[in-house]
Amino acid sequence: MTPYPEQPWHLAGQMYLSLWLAPRGDLPAVAAGTQPVVAFGRGVVGAAWVVYEQDSDLHYNELLRAVLVRDGSRPRACITDIWVDSEASLSGGRALWGIPKEMADFEVGRADVVEATASSGRRALAATRFSQSWRLPGQWPLTYKVAQTLDGRLKTSRASSKATLRFARATWTAPTHSPLRSLGRRPPLVSVALRDFSLRFGA
Structure with missing residues (x-):
């Protein structure tokens, strides 16, 4: 028996999301075989806190950063940094989809x-x-689809979600040693709360 649910994962909970137009030099490395979508020297970066609860396959907290990329001409999201407080989520995310999860306290x-x-x-x-x-x-x-590197190859995974949307104002801070330090350099372009969302992720 695997230490994590088989895909697809059915998840639900709350998400707090901010988006930035970041200078090319602030964009993190993305999956091999993809390129950041850049216009006028800037790319789209998103960061989110997620609380998976309710009737989710797994219950845990998550912090992630993602970049809008293209696979050929097809738009994708690439998760570049992500932390969770669930060993099962960490193991499953890495093994099933190449999502580079790390452990953290929330x-x-x-x-x-x-x-x-x-x-x-x-x-x-x-x-x-x-x-x-x-x-x-x-x-x-x-x-949408998420593009990651799994076993040296590009892995594309499908996500379908539904949520109630609330606009928000957000302030992000990160210390200089954090991989997310660039998020605190400028305010987000837009922030939203995805309340009581449902998500189906994977094949």
Whole structure:
């Protein structure tokens, strides 16, 4: 028996997401066989805190950074940095999809103003304050593909989700030693909370 669920994973919970237009020099390395989508010297970077709960296959916290890339002419998301507090999630993410998960400790609030921190060992990774505001009516579907490197090859995985959207204001900070230090150099272009989302990830 594997120490993690077989794919696809069915997940649900809360996500707090920010997007930046980052200078090319601030973009992290992406999966081999893909290229960052860059216009006027800037690429799209997203970072998110995720709380997987409710009827998820696994319950855990997550902090990730991803870059909008292209595989040929096809747009993809490439997860470049990611931390979780679940050994099963770490093992499954790496083995099934080539997602480079690491372990971390988390504190994530549960209110309209969400404060979140993550640290690896005794080293802080990032801290964020999300102030949620008005909500868009209905639930919003989103289908996309994630491109990673698995066993030396490009691995593309499908994700389908649905969530209630609330706009937010977010402040990100990260110490100089953190891989996420560039996120604190400028405010996000936009931030949203994906409340009570459902997600199907993988084949």
